[in-house]
Amino acid sequence: MTTRKSDDIQIAHDENQDLGYGAGQETYSKAVEFLAGHSSEQPDFTYEEEKAVLRRIDLRVLILVLWAYFFQQLDKSTLSYVSIFGIADDAHLVGLQYSWLGSILYLAQLVMQPLAALVLVKLPTGKVLASAIFLWGSSLVIMSSCTNFPSLLGLRFVLGSFESLIAPCCVAITQMWWRRSEQTLRVSYWSAMNGVTSIIGSLLTYGLGHIHSTVLYRYQTIFMFCGLLTVAYSFLVFWLMPDSPVDAKYLNEREKFIATERLRANQMGIVTQKWRWDHVLEVALDLKTYCWFCAILSISIASGGITTFGSLIVKSFGYSSFETILFNIPFGVVQVIAIIGAGWIATRTQRKGLVISGLSILPAIGAILMLTVPRKQKGVLLFGYYLALQVSTLAGITPMLYAWQAQNTAGDTKKKCTSGVVFVGMCAGNVIGPLLFSTEDAPLYRKGLIADLAMFVTVGVLSGLIPIYLAYLNKKHEKMRVELGKSGHVADMSMLRKNQLKVNKAAELENVPEQKASVAQDKGLLDVTDLKNEDFIYVY
Known part of the structure; x- marks a missing residue:
């Protein structure tokens, strides 16, 4: 299908120039031109059509992202798995060397975050994701040849460098x-x-x-097997992952139009592949940036130590190596339920701050149990560990913070840079966390558990205060809209749930003014940051 570039597109370009967003229009105009060129031909889509397109997106894009994240977590966690099979003895690790193998991966991710943000702005996201999976999988395969601390440390750093792209990529x-x-x-x-x-x-x-080889240590076998699986999956991502809705070859023209048009209400801007230094400056001056950083740093310090030493902590309760491994299976089931359950509650209540604050109570209780209960009460200690890590720390709080910051940031470069800052906080916390624990502190690990308890309290308090600031910003934007002659109170169309969307498609929401702007007028299609877009509504 060919379309003539309309006057509407030129108007959009002119408005973008007036706002100081003129650079990089060749890339910027791709999505705008697609929408403007099709809006006159394509009738408004129905709720049923949108639901069908959403299902197709979930079945392709979401599934590929799910397994990409799985392999990153698997490859990263292999160190924890092999810890109980004697890697410390086989690789002659002493003192804090095992702790450093846990921390170095996150130190690499921390160092690489600025480059990761630049890569995600400049290069197609789908290709970046596939390349990262291939490179970190290859690193793990090579790591299977390492038999001493220096070589393991170096390869863990390389592994972390390539894995630094995965979480920002998933958010993007x-x-x-x-x-x-x-x-x-x-x-x-x-x-x-x-x-x-x-x-x-x-x-x-x-x-x-259970494999006993005369050639390889057990940790080498595990590294090689997981690495080869990851490399194989990377080719599947290269083949199937589209770079954007406009570029999705598995969608027809009508489906591409719906997939792109339905996101205008987000008011978060369009992918431009243009680096913007004014966005970078706004990230540095935005108070929200520091709120997200402090919250993710706190929970990552806590989770980093418990994750790296988790298997050793459970083993210290008096369980054997293979019992310790098997205990992770029911924990994993509960973790899946807890993560999705917390996300469902936050979606229904639209109050992420309160949900995170509530979740932070559970790991605090778990840490107190592990600090106070005698070692002979293995069941109670296991329950405390279960609360501190599997249900609340990683299962509820960390992904909620990822989603919260992503929903409250607009502008292509600002979104990538804010995510980068958040992941710097996550990496820094995971570097610090394992260093608060030491094999010399076994079996009580009191120093690390006390630090974790303080971090759980900190993230709970912060998450309760952040919504107050977001409410202030919404009031400020409401005032800006009134000054520009717009309606002060508007409905956040991007936050409507499925049943509300169905009503909206039929009646455009009773008692709510018409909010759907033309392609030329809609700032949701311009590369405008959230603080400069009066139509942007912050979510709590």
Whole structure:
């Protein structure tokens, strides 16, 4: 289908120039030209059509993201799995060397975040994701040849460098393909692969751990097997993952139009592949940036230590190596339920701050149990560990923070940079966390558990305060709209749930003014940041 570039597109370009967004229009205009060129030909889509397109997106894009995140978690977690099979003795690790093998991966991710943000702005997201999977899988395969601390440390750094792209990439893809009302659950879905990793990874490790070779240590066998699986999956992502809704070859023209048009209400901008230094400056001056950073840093310090030392902590309760591995399987099931359940509650209540604050109570109780209960009460200690890690820390809070910051940021470069800052906080926390624990502190690990308890309290308090600031920003935007002659009170169309969307398609929401702007007038299609777009509505 060919279309003539309309005057509407030129108007959109002119408005963008007036706002100071003129650079990089060749790439920017791709989605705008697609919508403007098709809006006169394509009738308004129905709720049923949108639902069908959403299902197709979930079946292709979401499933590919789910398993990409699974393999990243699997490859990252292999160190924890092999810890109970004697890697410390086989590789002659002493003192804090095992702790550093846990921390170095996140240190690499921290160092690489600025480059990751630049790569995600400049290059097609689908190709970036596939390349990253191939490279970190190859790194894990090579790591199977390492038999001492320096070589393991170096390869763990390389592994972390390539894995630094996965979480920002998953967030960028979520922002690119789904409405804001749909994003929390999608983030929960791919985060829930942590639990799936615990199940499948434990079963794989249990089986591979029984292999006794005269050539390879057991940890080398596990590294090689998981790495080769990851490399194989990367080719599937290269083949099937589209770079954007406009470029999705598996969608027809009508479906591409619906997939792109339905996201206008997000008011989060369009992918431009143009680096914007004014966006970078706004990230540095935006108070929200520091709120997200402090919250993710706190929970990552707590989760980093417990994750790296989790298997050793459970083993210290008096369980054997293979019992410890098998305990991860029911934990993984509960983790999947907890992540998706927390996402569902946050979506229904539209109050992420309160949900996170409530979730932070559970790991605090778990940490207190592990600090106070005698070692002979293995069942109670296991329950405390279950609360501190499997249900709340990774299962509820971390993915909720990913989704929360993503839904409250607009502008292509600003979105990628804010995600980068958040992941710097996540990486820094995961570097610090394992260093608060030491094998010399076994079996009580008091120093690390006390630090974790303080972090759980911190993230709970912060998450309760952030919505107050977001409410202030919404009031500020309401005032801006009134000054520009717009309606002060508007409905956030991007946060409507399925039943509300169905009503909206039929009646455009009773008692709500018409809010659907033309392609030329809609700032949701311009590369405008959330603070400069008066139509942007922050979510709590």
